Amino acid sequence: MPKDNSIKSVLIVGSGPIVIGQACEFDYSGSQAARSLREEGIEVILINSNPATIMTDPMMADRVYLLPLTVESIEQILEENPQIDAVLPTMGGQTALNLCKEADELGVWEKNNVRMIGVDVKAIDTAEDREKFRQLMIEIGVGVAPSKVANSLLEGKEFAQEIGIPLVIRPSFTLGGTGGGFVNTKEELDAALERGLQASPIHEVLVEKALIGWKEYELELLRDKNDNVVIICTVENFDPMGVHTGDSITVAPAMTLSDTAFQNMRNMAIKMMRSLGNFAGGCNVQFALNPENEEIISVEINPRVSRSSALASKATGYPIAKIAAKLAIGYTLDELKNQITQTTSAYFEPALDYVIVKMPRWNFDKFKGADDRLGLQMKSVGEVMSIGRSFTEAVQKACQSLENNAVGLGYYGQSVKHAEELIEYIKVPKWDRIFRIKDALMAGVSVKTIVEATKIDRWFIYQIQDIVNMEKELAKHDMQSLPKELLKEAKRMGFGDEQICRIMKEDASEDELYEKRKAWGITRVYKMVDTCSAEFEAKTPYFYSTFE
Amino acid sequence: MTQPHKPTGTQTAILMLEDGNVFYGKAFGKIGTTTGEICFNTGMTGYQEVFTDPSYTGQIVIMNNVHTGNYGTYEKDVESNSVKIKGLIGRNLEDRFSRYTADKSLQQYLEEQNIVSIEDVDTRALVTHVRTKGAMNCIISSEILDEAKLKEELAKVPSMEGLELASTVSTTEAYNMGDENSPVRIAVMDFGTKLNILQCMVDRGAYLKVFPAKTKIEELKAFNPAGYFISNGPGDPASMDYAIETVKAIINEKKPTFGICLGHQLLALANDITTFKMHHGHRGLNHPVKNLVTGLCEITTQNHGFGVDPEAVRKAANVEITHVNLNDESIEGIRLKDRPAFSVQYHPESTPGPHDSRYLFDDFINMIKASLN
Ligand SMILES: Nc1ncnc2c1ncn2[C@@H]1O[C@H](COP(=O)(O)OP(=O)(O)OP(=O)(O)O)[C@@H](O)[C@H]1O
Ligand SMILES: [Mg+2]
Numbered sequence: 001m002p003k004d005n006s007i008k009s010v011l012i013v014g015s016g017p018i019v020i021g022q023a024c025e026f027d028y029s030g031s032q033a034a035r036s037l038r039e040e041g042i043e044v045i046l047i048n049s050n051p052a053t054i055m056t057d058p059m060m061a062d063r064v065y066l067l068p069l070t071v072e073s074i075e076q077i078l079e080e081n082p083q084i085d086a087v088l089p090t091m092g093g094q095t096a097l098n099l100c101k102e103a104d105e106l107g108v109w110e111k112n113n114v115r116m117i118g119v120d121v122k123a124i125d126t127a128e129d130r131e132k133f134r135q136l137m138i139e140i141g142v143g144v145a146p147s148k149v150a151n152s153l154l155e156g157k158e159f160a161q162e163i164g165i166p167l168v169i170r171p172s173f174t175l176g177g178t179g180g181g182f183v184n185t186k187e188e189l190d191a192a193l194e195r196g197l198q199a200s201p202i203h204e205v206l207v208e209k210a211l212i213g214w215k216e217y218e219l220e221l222l223r224d225k226n227d228n229v230v231i232i233c234t235v236e237n238f239d240p241m242g243v244h245t246g247d248s249i250t251v252a253p254a255m256t257l258s259d260t261a262f263q264n265m266r267n268m269a270i271k272m273m274r275s276l277g278n279f280a281g282g283c284n285v286q287f288a289l290n291p292e293n294e295e296i297i298s299v300e301i302n303p304r305v306s307r308s309s310a311l312a313s314k315a316t317g318y319p320i321a322k323i324a325a326k327l328a329i330g331y332t333l334d335e336l337k338n339q340i341t342q343t344t345s346a347y348f349e350p351a352l353d354y355v356i357v358k359m360p361r362w363n364f365d366k367f368k369g370a371d372d373r374l375g376l377q378m379k380s381v382g383e384v385m386s387i388g389r390s391f392t393e394a395v396q397k398a399c400q401s402l403e404n405n406a407v408g409l410g411y412y413g414q415s416v417k418h419a420e421e422l423i424e425y426i427k428v429p430k431w432d433r434i435f436r437i438k439d440a441l442m443a444g445v446s447v448k449t450i451v452e453a454t455k456i457d458r459w460f461i462y463q464i465q466d467i468v469n470m471e472k473e474l475a476k477h478d479m480q481s482l483p484k485e486l487l488k489e490a491k492r493m494g495f496g497d498e499q500i501c502r503i504m505k506e507d508a509s510e511d512e513l514y515e516k517r518k519a520w521g522i523t524r525v526y527k528m529v530d531t532c533s534a535e536f537e538a539k540t541p542y543f544y545s546t547f548e
Numbered sequence: 549m550t551q552p553h554k555p556t557g558t559q560t561a562i563l564m565l566e567d568g569n570v571f572y573g574k575a576f577g578k579i580g581t582t583t584g585e586i587c588f589n590t591g592m593t594g595y596q597e598v599f600t601d602p603s604y605t606g607q608i609v610i611m612n613n614v615h616t617g618n619y620g621t622y623e624k625d626v627e628s629n630s631v632k633i634k635g636l637i638g639r640n641l642e643d644r645f646s647r648y649t650a651d652k653s654l655q656q657y658l659e660e661q662n663i664v665s666i667e668d669v670d671t672r673a674l675v676t677h678v679r680t681k682g683a684m685n686c687i688i689s690s691e692i693l694d695e696a697k698l699k700e701e702l703a704k705v706p707s708m709e710g711l712e713l714a715s716t717v718s719t720t721e722a723y724n725m726g727d728e729n730s731p732v733r734i735a736v737m738d739f740g741t742k743l744n745i746l747q748c749m750v751d752r753g754a755y756l757k758v759f760p761a762k763t764k765i766e767e768l769k770a771f772n773p774a775g776y777f778i779s780n781g782p783g784d785p786a787s788m789d790y791a792i793e794t795v796k797a798i799i800n801e802k803k804p805t806f807g808i809c810l811g812h813q814l815l816a817l818a819n820d821i822t823t824f825k826m827h828h829g830h831r832g833l834n835h836p837v838k839n840l841v842t843g844l845c846e847i848t849t850q851n852h853g854f855g856v857d858p859e860a861v862r863k864a865a866n867v868e869i870t871h872v873n874l875n876d877e878s879i880e881g882i883r884l885k886d887r888p889a890f891s892v893q894y895h896p897e898s899t900p901g902p903h904d905s906r907y908l909f910d911d912f913i914n915m916i917k918a919s920l921n
Contacts, residue, residue: 228845231902234592256646258619259594259900267903292648334838334845334874345874347845349834349902351590353612353639353672389614389672390640459618459646527672533590533612534675535832536875548670 003040004330007117010037011077011087013096014048014055016069021176021246021378025310026093029321030055033091033305036325038062045081047073048092069095071103078112088328090118090281090304091321094175097124097304098201118328119303120278127276127303130172130206140275142268143297145288147208156193159207166210168242168376169193171200177244180376182210211297213455214241214288217254219269220312222323224332225280229270230349232282232320233312234262235358239374240455241288241299243429246307246378249398252315252356255391256459261294272301281324282309291457311358314385316350317531317541340531342539353533354544357394358385361402362431374429387529387544388494391463395434396494408499409438409464410471419443427453437461441468467493471503478506479513488522491547522547561666561690563637563674564698567681571674575690576641577658577665583705584608584634586686587853588675590832594900595654599633599663600626602717602740603809603851605782606708608635608686609831610671610678617642620650621657627742627899631658632717632782635688636665637674664688682827683708683853708853709825713783714739714791714810718761730755732916735773737761737794739781739810744899748906749777752913762790765797775804775916778811780895785813785823785854792817799887804915806908807891809852815891816882819867821860829853833901836874837894839881845874848894849901855879856893888915 012033015026031054034044038061046061049068056064063081067073078084087109089100097119103109104121126132131149138144146163149172150156160167160183169192171179179199183192196205216237223229236256238249254262269285276283284306286299309320317340326336336346360380364372370379384401388394396408417425422440426433437450447465451458470493473486482504490500497517501508517523524545530538559575565586588610589598595616598609616638636658643655658665666688678684687702717740725746734749736758746756757771761781768776776798785791795818798805807815813823830850837848856879861867871881871892883890890912896905 226844230847253592253613255615255618257593258622258625258647259597260625262593263898263901263903291646294649334836344876345836347838347847347874348836349847351592351612351832351834353590353614353675355614391615457646459642459644462644462646525670534672534679535588535590535612536679548673 003326007042007086007329009043009045009081009083009085010117011045011047011084011114012061013069013087013089013092013099014046014050014053015092015095016049018050018052020381021178022093022095022307023382024053025307026091027053027055028310029305030091031060032319032321033088033325034060036322037329040326040329042329043083045077045084047077069099071099071106071108074099074103075108078108078114082112084112084114086115086117088118088325089116090324090328093304093307094173097128098173101125118279118281118324123276123279123303127301128173129202130170130204133300134206136275137272137298140271142272143295145208145211145297147206149204150193150207151204153190153193153197156197156205156207157189160189163207163209166212168208168210169196170206170208170376171196172204172206173201174199176246176378177376182242182375211241211288214290214297215256215457216241216245216248216299217257217265217287217289218245218250218308219265219285219287220309220320221269221273221283221285222281222320222327222333223273223279223283224327225330226332227274228333228347229273230333230347231266231269232318232350233316235308235312238456238460239429242376243374244376244378245286247360247374247380249360249434250358251391252312253352256457258294261289261296264294265289265296268296268298272298276301276303279303280327281305282320284308311385315356316352317529318350338531340538340540341536344532344536350531351533351535354387354389354527354529355391355394356385356387357391357398358383359398359402361404364431372430374431389527389546389548390493391460392467393492393494393546395463396467396496400496406435407502408494408496409434409467410495410499410503419445423449423453426450438464438468441465442471470495474500474503475505478504479508479516482516484520484522487517487520488547491517491522559690560693561688562693562695562698563666563669563686563688564695564702565686566684566702569677570695571669573666573668575665576638576655576667577636577663579690580662580664581687581689581692581701582608582635582664583685583687583702585683585708586610586678587683587829587831588612588678590834591900592833594833596621596625597627597900599631599636600628601742601851602628602632603742603780603782604633605713605717605740606711607633608637608688609633610637610675612671612675614639614671615642616640617654618645619647620645621652621654622647622650627744628717631661631663633663636663637669637671637688638665638667639669639671641665641667664690666690678828683829709784710787711783712787714781714788715761717782719758720760722757722759722763724755724757726750726755727753728755731774731920732913733757733771733773734775734777734916735759735768735771736777737763737779737791737811739779739791741779741781742895742897742899744897745779745808748897748909749913752909754913763794765794768798769801773803774920775806775912776801778805778807778814778891780809780811784825785810785817788814799884799889802887804912804919805887805889806912809893809895812882812891812893813854813856815889816856816861819864819884821864821867822857823854824857826853826855835894837871837880838874839871841870846904847902848880848896848905849898850894852893856882888919
């Protein structure tokens with residue numbers, strides 16, 4: 001079925017100010033959506049209170065309103081633009097969803113003959129109201145952690161008693177884990193409950209058993225009005241459950257999932273998405289997996305383009321927001337083309353022949369006195385994404401891009417801590433944990449001890465061990481003795497020239513190393529991000545550099 | 549948790565293609581020499597299921613995904629009783645793994661199964677080459693490092709086109725699976741079936757008798773089947789005269805009949821529709837298929853190097869196209885208009901792969917049940 005021709009003018013709602021948990025991702029999705037609708041000949045009206053965005057450039061939409069994101073502003077826009085026949089709430093994060101829902105409750109859309117496209121209020125409610133979500137999951141047979149919904153301090157305390165410590169508090173209708181947190185001791189309970197209830201616009205929290213040592217995954221999906229669903233990207237969190245996905249180092253594709261476990265997760269995600277009611281567009285589902293028996297529990301579903309769908313788009317080459325906008329106006333996936341190959345179908349699941357690593361960037365030095373431990377509430381202010389032909393290469397590139405003086409994962413200051421101190425230190429997730437894990441391995445701490453201390457999957461630790469082994473090998477050499485094969489292998493593992501020079505015995509200059517490298521023919525090659533791991537020819541791919 | 553790290557990892561290995569291209573890498577798995585037809589698989593999970601799939605007999609597989617072996621191997625994640633690929637090519641083949649149920653590392657597993665492999669290859673450049681130039685033979689060696697000698701060995705390898713391989717991987721003795729009291733009795737023609745195809749039918753209450761490839765129709769009928777299944781398998785379907793004869797006879801029984809992959813090609817051949825060798829085939833877990841009957845789409849698992857000629861299908865008066873590939877419009881499913889027989893080119897059991905198409909087993913079993921009433 002082609003697009004719905006009754007839609008001629010669409011209002012897109014932006015995400016407002018850049019705050020922790022809701023940053024430029026939504027500018028990216030909003031801009032993509034605007035472009036996608038306009039190329040269909042649809043008029044686009046845009047509201048966002050944040051002028052420091054691309055989407056509010058006059059080029060992006062037919063009309064841009066820089067107004068506070070309130071129902072009053074919406075009413076004003078609808079009054080001035082009676083031709084608007086639809087509103088797209090799924091591009092502006094939680095802010096846009098909440099605002100559109102509020103306007104709906106006040107009858108604003110109905111009064112102005114505007115319909116919500118992409119998602120309906122019922123789907124928003126089910127996804128964001130922790131209790132409704134829990135009920136629905138139980139109904140469709142998808143696992144959830146033992147939990148209870150509380151609307152008051154008293155109720156919360158009662159349930160905490162039932163469920164037992166350690167537990168987590170998870171507020172409804174928030175994003176970035178705002179107001180959420182761990183309760184490890186009885187003393188922490190009252191404060192955590194109050195904070196959670198405060199953060200939730202409907203004064204509701206979930207009191208839930210803490211899942212300790214479970215692995216966390218995110219799936220990015222697209223669904224069309226015919227109920228066709230595809231999984232665009234599977235993201236594995238390096239940090240286990242308990243560190244917000246926005247604060248976790250994440251990796252795509254999933255590195256440690258068997259096909260049995262992955263298909264189980266995929267089936268659950270599809271079932272969840274189809275149970276949400278009216279929905280056409282992008283969606284994000286989070287899962288926890290118990291590594292001991294591969295049991296899977298659903299954490300949450302976001303019925304909108306999300307923080308991680310921007311990442312997934314760049315990671316796979318599949319423009320999620322652009323396609324989601326087309327699905328919202330009635331197209332089905334099989335009618336659309338893969339934007340990168342331009343010859344194959346948009347109804348497919350991208351295949352990757354590289355590894356993506358996302359690493360968050362924190363600014364604790366600018367927030368003096370802030371608690372730098374990571375947990376349920378997101379604290380990072382940005383992130384870097386890197387692409388490599390191995391996990392080691394990608395993780396080192398990510399470290400190099402953090403702009404915090406880290407020179408790859410191989411070299412970040414000199415750790416003054418001793419092995420025992422390091423083992424204690426890495427038990428608590430903090431921004432520098434991956435660097436301290438590397439220090440611990442350098443100090444001879446075993447992979448097993450690190451896995452026990454951090455609950456990070458041992459596969460990742462083995463990979464970091466490889467980096468450590470390479471660093472130790474490089475340290476035996478100076479510029480003269482450095483063997484060609486070793487240098488080549490180091491480059492393939494993502495070591496930068498500067499990093500190698502610092503590691504080597506004698507002081508060596510980067511220029512000298514570069515010349516040596518060139519003479520040996522160890523130079524960068526460029527590979528494509530093409531959505532299909534080279535199966536088809538790509539017309540509009542983009543490139544990353546690597547060593548082959 | 550201390551796992552040995554790449555015991556063979558420092559040894560050089562060479563991959564040479566029929567067109568003379570050479571790739572250097574490191575040895576993995578067994579030290580030795582192997583030959584076969586090169587192909588690539590774009591799946592990102594389920595490598596062990598791929599390696600044990602009998603349809604890969606005679607083939608050397610490139611894994612496009614850059615890390616293979618991360619979760620080790622597990623005795624239950626198999627599609628047959630041994631590794632069927634002839635060799636493995638990867639960017640990073642991992643010998644250290646993480647999974648509670650895993651029993652072996654990929655290195656140990658491939659070594660035990662005598663599979664010569666090569667890693668550290670620029671697989672993307674290699675896949676791009678195969679995609680452009682098409683399927684061809686190749687040789688991997690970690691013992692012969694003399695290119696002239698390799699070329700000589702490679703020249704001895706027969707082309708996949710015209711090669712009959714199914715009878716080499718079929719069961720030698722007939723055997724049964726499932727509940728013997730079930731009225732849903734299915735005679736399975738085994739041309740190299742995947743275990744999970746049989747399991748999908750057993751899980752739905754069928755009683756199976758699995759027959760060797762060259763079994764004659766009389767013997768199949770002696771089982772008194774309520775339906776027939778024609779399995780997947782390796783090699784060129786056009787070279788399988790014996791099987792085409794059997795399938796013709798099966799269709800004449802007018803009992804519910806279902807074919808998968810090679811089985812789909814045989815059903816086509818039995819209806820005078822020709823097959824052809826594809827340029828480089830479809831192998832992966834993300835192939836888009838549209839069901840023309842329901843209008844819905846499914847993401848499918850595929851593994852085939854031969855296809856059914858679309859022109860010939862369209863001309864065949866008694867055949868209806870039920871499924872098409874959304875990427876290249878190739879024929880993914882057919883059914884006969886005058887007989888209760890249907891088939892698909894892809895793998896609905898989907899191990900590995902998305903479970904979108906398992907409804908086809910329900911359809912088949914329901915068809916049989918309806919025919920029994
Ligand atoms: N039962 C639990 N035990 C341990 N950790 C948990 C539990 N439930 C959630 N978490 C952690 O809390 C994080 C935040 O939870 P959740 O995703 O529900 O918050 P949110 O506010 O909806 O965030 P967003 O919408 O930005 O993803 C998760 O990423 C997960 O790591
Ligand atoms: Mg979340």
